[in-house]
Amino acid sequence: MVAVNTQQPFSVTLRVWRQAGPAQPGKFVEYAAKDLSPNMSFLEMLDVVNDELTVKGEEPIAFAHDCREGICGTCSCTINGKPHGPGKGIATCQTYMRSFKDGDTIFVEPFRARAFPVVKDLITDRTAFDTITQAGGFITARAGSAPDANALPIPKGDADLAMDAAQCIGCGACVAACKNASAMLFVSAKVGHLGLLPQGQAERDRRVLAMVNTMDTLGFGSCTNQYECSAACPKLISHDFIARMNRDYLKATFRDAFKPAPAGGGGGA
Amino acid sequence: MNLVGNLFGSSIGRKILMAVTGLILIGFVIGHLVGNLQVFSHPDKLNGYAHFLRSLGPALWIARIGLLVAVVIHIWAATVLTLESKRARGGEPYGVKTWIQATLSSRYMRWTGVVVLAFLLYHLAHFTLGVVQSDTFKETEALRHYKMTADYHVLGFTVVRAGSEVLDVHRMVLLGFQPLVVAIFYIIAVGLLSLHLLHGMDSLFQTLGWRNARWARSLRTFVMLACAAYFIGSAAIPGAVLTGLLKPVPVTPSVAAHP
Structure with missing residues (x-):
């Protein structure tokens, strides 16, 4: 667990990655963050430092943030070598300064991966995740009025598991934590949450093949089963979904290869 | 057809190839060890076993080619995946990066893999081809004429008859481990191989999708026990020679009396 700092106002030294733009070289710059309340969030601490700057x-430190309550996945910093900082199952915005001690030196860096180019300072472009999600496509759903909630039976266990996967906020911590910059945890959560539900069955094979193919094309690495991703995940999404996706991918590959083609030239009504 | 393309071209496909070839190679190393543990029995056993394997002819070559293909695919996939992953990490390294929970064996897979390959090449040159330590190779004149004192059976069938003349593999092994450096190199190499298998065996279940949180702990325990047993068994052979527990027996009269 994170050490709890109950001290009164304290100070830390920040070593923050500063990079003016995507093509510019970056470097660590040291800042003193003084008179901090232990109850400040990490982002509030950055706000205070930026006020002073x-x-x-001086140019304030650029960092991405939105909801500041751990549900949007926008804030993304690697703090002392761990995405989202020292806590478990929380995002950067839910990391509080009481996790640090007076006099600590804190390294703050962007999530690093070739597929996540730095836009400025701590902000990275994570469009690659959106591209993967788009490759997953839509599910076949009945248009019109909403069906009765009990019209489609779903076992409680499956619904809960699908919900576990659906908790993914797409922050990219899995990629940032992985030594291979692999997006397997993210992709497997997306593949898993629809694949577990009856609504997602029609496109199940097509979805996993397309998403994995897109993931590879975008230049993410491969999984070496070290499970740094699930440990860094602010939503603690299990790497069991990766095993599930591997199985799904293998099955889809075989089914796709041996699927007979329909007779005739298509057409329809 | 997408099947070959997906297996050889995608990241998950290549991982699956690594897992399957890894499984084949694990099966081989375990079988190889069990066979070789006969060194602790009468020389008839190991020599009869070796003679039996060599007498398999085409089947032996099919197995050898199969293993070679598995090794080549395993190394190819590992190399390609490693290079892709290095590229994926990007140009700028982290200023500070900490491990959260990755096991020690998983962090050194690439290094242990390289050492295992070097060991494999030496091992083949040593006991299969006789390129190194050739003075104690099984096909030298002194070791060609071992006379079986009893029948050797496989699954109840007599495959090598008493009295037949076979290569003295037992003696080759004991002489082969006489140099201290060789025995120690073997022990270190099988130690690193066991470490490689510790992550590899665990990992293949995940890659093939046969693992989840409910199974993870028992799977890990099984893999740890299997690797420990593999290491003890493998290190026992050079270890026994090193400690003098196994000594090359003086040349027996039956061998010396051979015309």
Whole structure:
């Protein structure tokens, strides 16, 4: 567990990655963060540091953030070598300064992966995740009025498991934590949450093949089963979904290869 | 057809190839060890066993080619995946990066793999081809004429008759481990191989999709026990020679009396 700092106002030294733009070289710059409340969130601490920088006329540290309650997946920093900082199952915005001690030096870096190019300072472009999600496509759903909730029976266990996978906020911590910059945990969560539900069956094979293919094309690495991803995941999504996706991918590959083609030239009504 | 393309071209496909070839190779190393543990029995056993394997002819070559293909695919997939993953990590390394939970064996797979390959090449040159330590190779004149004192059976069938003259593999092994450096190299190499298998065996279940949180703990325990048993068994052979537990017997009269 994270050590709890109950001290009164304290100070830390930040070593923050500063990079003016995608093509510019970056470097670590040291900042002193003084008189911090232990109850500040990590992002609030950065806000305070940025206030000082602005007053001094310096360029504030650019970092991405939105909801600040751990559900949007926008905030993304590698703090002391761990995506989202020292806590377990929380995002950067839910990391509090009481996790650190007076006098600590804290390294703050962007999530690093070739598929996540740095936009500026701590902000990375994670469009690659959207591209993978798009490759997954839609599910075949009945248009029109909503069906009765009990019209489609789903075992409680399956629904819960699908919900576990659906918790993924697409922050990219799995990629950032992985030594191979593999997106397997993210992709497997997306493949898993629809694949577990009856609504997702029609496109199940097509979905896993397309998403894995897109993942490879975008330049993510491969999985070496070290499970750093699930340990770094702010939603603690299990790497069991990766095993499930591997199985799904293998099955889909074989089914696709041996599927007979329908007779005739297609057409329809 | 997408099947070959998906297996050889995609990241998951290549992982599956690694897992399947790994499984084949695990099966081989375990079988190889069980066969070789006969060194602790009468020389008839190991020599009869070796003679039996060599007498398989085409079947032996099919097995050898199959293993070679498995090794080549395993190494090819590992190399391609490693290079892709290195590229995926990007140009700028982390200033600070900590491991969260990755096991020690998983962090050194690539290094242990390389050492295992070097060991494999030496092992083949040593006991199969006789390129190194050739003075104690089984096909030298001194070791060609072992006379079986009893029948050797496989599954109840007599495959090598008493009195037949076979290569003295038992003696070759004991002489082969006489140099201290060789015996120690073998022990270190099988140690690293066991470490490689510790992550590899665990990993193949995940890659093939046969693992989940409910099974993970018992699977890990099984893999750890299997690797420990493999290491003890493998290290026992050079270890026994090193400690003098197994000594090359003086040349028996029956061998010396051969015309």
